[in-house]
Amino acid sequence: MTSEAPRRRLAPEVRRLQVLDAAVAVFSEEGFHGASMDAVAVRAGVSKPLVYVHGGSKDELFAACLHREADRLLRSVQSAAGAPDEEPPARLRRALRAFFHALTTRRQGWTVLWRQASTGPFAGEVDALRRRIVEQAADLMAGGLGVPRTRVLPYAHTLVGAAEGLAHWWLTDPEAAATTGPGDPADVLADMLVAVVGPGLATIAPSGAVSDER
Amino acid sequence: MTSEAPRRRLAPEVRRLQVLDAAVAVFSEEGFHGASMDAVAVRAGVSKPLVYVHGGSKDELFAACLHREADRLLRSVQSAAGAPDEEPPARLRRALRAFFHALTTRRQGWTVLWRQASTGPFAGEVDALRRRIVEQAADLMAGGLGVPRTRVLPYAHTLVGAAEGLAHWWLTDPEAAATTGPGDPADVLADMLVAVVGPGLATIAPSGAVSDER
DNA sequence: GGGTTACTTTACGCATCGGTAGATAAGGTG
DNA sequence: CACCTTATCTACCGATGCGTAAAGTAACCC
Structure with a gap:
């Protein structure tokens, strides 16, 4: 099993890219409606509020993708x-x-x-x-x-x-x-x-x- | 306002076609997720339970369309x-x-x-x-x-x-x-x-x- | 060590929407 | 007209999911 993620602090730009990559992956698999923000958070390896910090609302995130x-x-x-x-x-x-x-x-x-x-x-x-x-x-x-x-x-x-x-x-x-x-x-x-x-x-x-x- | 529809009773086959036509119209405009069963009901000129009676669940209705x-x-x-x-x-x-x-x-x-x-x-x-x-x-x-x-x-x-x-x-x-x-x-x-x-x-x-x- | 702040956990408000239960009335039949 | 069948409606429930608030934790820098 993968080791517990040791909660790294990253620069905002790096995190933003992580979130965006995860969003593209999840959206491509589940579609816009089928994808949940929780799923994006899990895929990115971060918590849900962080997704909102770096990706904005679901619509904004999808538009960015x-x-x-x-x-x-x-x-x-x-x-x-x-x-x-x-x-x-x-x-x-x-x-x-x-x-x-x-x-x-x-x-x-x-x-x-x-x-x-x-x-x-x-x-x-x-x-x-x-x-x-x-x-x-x-x-x-x-x-x-x-x-x-x-x-x-x-x-x-x-x-x-x-x-x-x-x-x-x-x-x-x-x-x-x-x-x-x-x-x-x-x-x-x-x-x-x-x-x-x-x-x-x-x-x-x-x-x-x-x-x-x- | 338009005249209140005086709640006509129709044969099941006729209603079924009405519902299906309305469903095709609404689904084509709003997409599967964007379309609500209420919208289908309004478009068909009936109440929501009737949509379920003649069209089944949302998935079944869409599959029928x-x-x-x-x-x-x-x-x-x-x-x-x-x-x-x-x-x-x-x-x-x-x-x-x-x-x-x-x-x-x-x-x-x-x-x-x-x-x-x-x-x-x-x-x-x-x-x-x-x-x-x-x-x-x-x-x-x-x-x-x-x-x-x-x-x-x-x-x-x-x-x-x-x-x-x-x-x-x-x-x-x-x-x-x-x-x-x-x-x-x-x-x-x-x-x-x-x-x-x-x-x-x-x-x-x-x-x-x-x-x-x- | 101390401070800054990125990050997490947890919980919740709120809106939307699929689906249903019970009441109502329309139309045929005697 | 009484009455029964059933098509139809009003009102409601429960689940899902977006979005956020609050409070605590730990990583990096000096």
């Missing part, structure tokens, strides 16, 4: 996309790799963002985050195709949805790991997605309607 | 796909049309299924429903490409995710209606999706190492 994980995900994708003067297809592929890599390495954060918060008072915030990712995808696509952003917006939503669906399969289906084989799963998943949507996206004409032959 | 809406959606998509001896691409397109059509005409049901139930004790059931739709898509794709189902499963998840993303955009973005223009939105959305994923899916079969297994 949301923002931290969202910023992390967005930043990694953004930096992976690289400078705007590079080749758009390569940028898109790298961004997708970063996206899938973030999911596989930080599952809890993704779970909090995508599966636990779609309802309640945080639906708006989660949607805003999703929108930021979609905007990023739309920028990449618009730059690559030479098309105004309004035109590619629905396709950007489609692309992000496709990524979510593929990610969900990879994270939940036990046979998924066997299917992707060896190597970095993020690479395999990104290649899969590019194989599906790449050819179609390339056919979206700059000037006219979508090529739509049967 | 889930199953009814899921069956409706699955049945409409399945019947739209048509007989297995027809052309696979046309079947896929028709199935997608039926899918989008169901969303636009029965928004509340879709909301309950897709956005409110991803957490809590119903995550398993919602995932099972999603899986049934994915399986259906996988069957269509496997039939069209002449490939074992295990190989197309990730692509089926991708396709369904893409449809969800596009649907979410259409249902939430105020500018979406203007973008799709006149005509049945379901047709436009299905065509958009086929334009994005169609070419890519067609190239799946030859690239894989499929022929290795007997």
Whole structure:
């Protein structure tokens, strides 16, 4: 059994991180409503009042989790996309790799963002985050195709949805790991997605309607 | 104030439908946890005990909503796909049309299924429903490409995710209606999706190492 | 050692909400 | 009209969980 925690005094910033990490873990497992502040306290190894000292109310704590994980995900994708003067297809592929890599390495954060918060008072915030990712995808696509952003917006939503669906399969289906084989799963998943949507996206004409032959 | 409802006696089946409809409406707006049984009762125009008489416990009521809406959606998509001896691409397109059509005409049901139930004790059931739709898509794709189902499963998840993303955009973005223009939105959305994923899916079969297994 | 303060323990207020018991009346039947 | 069945309502209980108050304890710094 683990030894009795000898009640260490820590700097407020360190404790704050502990509480936040515990909150992300508990929220990802139990969901917002299912998670109790007591559970967060136990997970963090502290008492309940401390959670309130460092994390604020339950809503504030959850919002903090949301923002931290969202910023992390967005930043990694953004930096992976690289400078705007590079080749758009390569940028898109790298961004997708970063996206899938973030999911596989930080599952809890993704779970909090995508599966636990779609309802309640945080639906708006989660949607805003999703929108930021979609905007990023739309920028990449618009730059690559030479098309105004309004035109590619629905396709950007489609692309992000496709990524979510593929990610969900990879994270939940036990046979998924066997299917992707060896190597970095993020690479395999990104290649899969590019194989599906790449050819179609390339056919979206700059000037006219979508090529739509049967 | 509105006229006091003079406490009409109704047949149990009629009341049961009233309660179920109210439950779908409230659950779609507030989510499972956010919805209270009192709210369902008010929406149905009855008192709370009646909700328990006709709907059972909150869990049972929610499960009933889930199953009814899921069956409706699955049945409409399945019947739209048509007989297995027809052309696979046309079947896929028709199935997608039926899918989008169901969303636009029965928004509340879709909301309950897709956005409110991803957490809590119903995550398993919602995932099972999603899986049934994915399986259906996988069957269509496997039939069209002449490939074992295990190989197309990730692509089926991708396709369904893409449809969800596009649907979410259409249902939430105020500018979406203007973008799709006149005509049945379901047709436009299905065509958009086929334009994005169609070419890519067609190239799946030859690239894989499929022929290795007997 | 002494002081500061991070931290714990314990207990409780309070609101919300699922669920139920007993009373009430609506409608059919003789 | 008397009366019985039962659909329906008003009022309530109990549990859960957020959030906090009060008082004591011990770790780090000088």
